[in-house]
Each structure stands twice: as C-alpha cells, then as structure tokens.
Amino acid sequence: MKGIIGKKLGMTSIYGPEGRQIAVTIIEAGPNVVTQVKTKDSDGYNALQLAFGDKKEKNATKAAIQHFAKANTSAKKVVKEFRDYFEEKTLGDTITTEIFAEGESVDVVGISKGKGFQGVVKRHGFHGVGEATHGQHDRDRAPGSIGASSTPSRVLKGMRMGGRMGNDRVKMKGLKVVKIFPEKNYILVSGSVPGHIGSIVFIQK
Incomplete structure (x- = not known):
C-alpha cells in the first residue's frame, strides 16, 4: 500500500x-x-x-x-x-x-x-418524543423508552443513547x-x- x-x-x-x-x-x-x-x-x-x-x-x-x-x-x-x-x-x-x-x-x-457529550438527537438523528399533550413537557429531545422491564431486565449493548461524539478514527x-x-x-x-x-x-x- x-x-x-x-x-x-x-x-x-x-x-x-x-x-x-x-x-x-x-x-x-x-x-x-x-x-x-x-x-x-x-x-x-x-x-x-x-x-x-x-x-x-x-x-x-x-x-x-x-x-x-x-x-x-x-x-x-x-x-x-x-x-x-x-x-x-x-x-x-x-x-x-x-x-x-x-x-x-x-x-x-x-x-x-x-x-463532547451529545444527546440522541444530534448523535443518532432521533426526532425526540414530541407530543405536547398528556402533561408532557421538556420531551422534545428525549430518547424515549430504552428497553423492557422484566425481560431482559437490563439495557442491551449497543443501545443508541447519549454519549461522547466524535474524536474517532x-x-x-x-x-x-x-x-x-x-x-x-x-x-x-x-x-x-x-x-x-x-x-x-x-x-x-
């Protein structure tokens, strides 16, 4: 090469x-x-x-x-x-x-x-939870649900969440x-x- x-x-x-x-x-x-x-x-x-x-x-x-x-x-x-x-x-x-x-x-x-540390909207292109009804507020850029409760009772690896962005090869x-x-x-x-x-x-x- x-x-x-x-x-x-x-x-x-x-x-x-x-x-x-x-x-x-x-x-x-x-x-x-x-x-x-x-x-x-x-x-x-x-x-x-x-x-x-x-x-x-x-x-x-x-x-x-x-x-x-x-x-x-x-x-x-x-x-x-x-x-x-x-x-x-x-x-x-x-x-x-x-x-x-x-x-x-x-x-x-x-x-x-x-x-630096970025949320899911900038890091992964999420659209946010949206919807201003049912008493929701400050949810425009939230990730939403990240998994089930009793099964599997944990967050699966690779779940797209907020975190460090950039500084990669x-x-x-x-x-x-x-x-x-x-x-x-x-x-x-x-x-x-x-x-x-x-x-x-x-x-x-």
Missing part, C-alpha cells in the same frame, strides 16, 4: 475543467522521510516507516533521536508504517507528492473533530486528487476530510 503522512490545512473551492465549482481540502503531503525499511526476512513483513513534521530535539527521547539519526534526519513528530509498499526505497529517502497523480482516487484517514474512501502543487507539497482532494485544521492525516492509495 502506497501512502504518505500529511497535514490538513483547510478547505477552499476551485473550478474544474467543465467550469463547475469543486469543494476541495488542501493537504500538505510531506515531505516524508524513510526512517526504517522492514522486510519479510528481518521483521516478518514488508513495510516502510515514514516520518513527518520536525520536532525539537529537547522534546524527543534519546532512543528516538538515535533512531532518526540512522536515517540522517532530525527528530520528527509523527511516525507511521505503510505495509507492502510496492516501491523500492532506502533509509533516508524523501517521499513527496510525486507518488500521486491528478485524477486518481485516494483514501484519507484522520481523527474527526470531538463534539475515520476513513474517507474514493476521494479524487483534483490538483497537485509539487513546489509546495500541496494536494487538493475533492470533498471534506476528517479532522480540524492542522490535524495529521494519512493519504493511502
């Missing part, structure tokens, strides 16, 4: 070849440094370990500093493995936007924005690479990408 670590910079819109406006997300894709090459003989599987984003040396452990020094690079913030990378790379190589082409489809993985599949700016390492992909501005994302193909 070929991929790269990037940073979400925000959203904008551009005009496509047919003159239609397309909403795109700007991702700073790289440069990534190859900090470890894993093979089936030494590790049991083939993979490339990539690193992205500079980090102050005082904030890194000695073990991490020595690990990055083997690749002749400074300490990095994010490290990610891409298994079965089907391109020959050596320790210390740099990977940028050249692995992508305009018009191809990619998958983008990120951590979605956290929404999300993969957006089949996003189109609309435009590439290799001089700035920018990739513009169609549609939205999970995460806040400045969050780390993984682009896979």
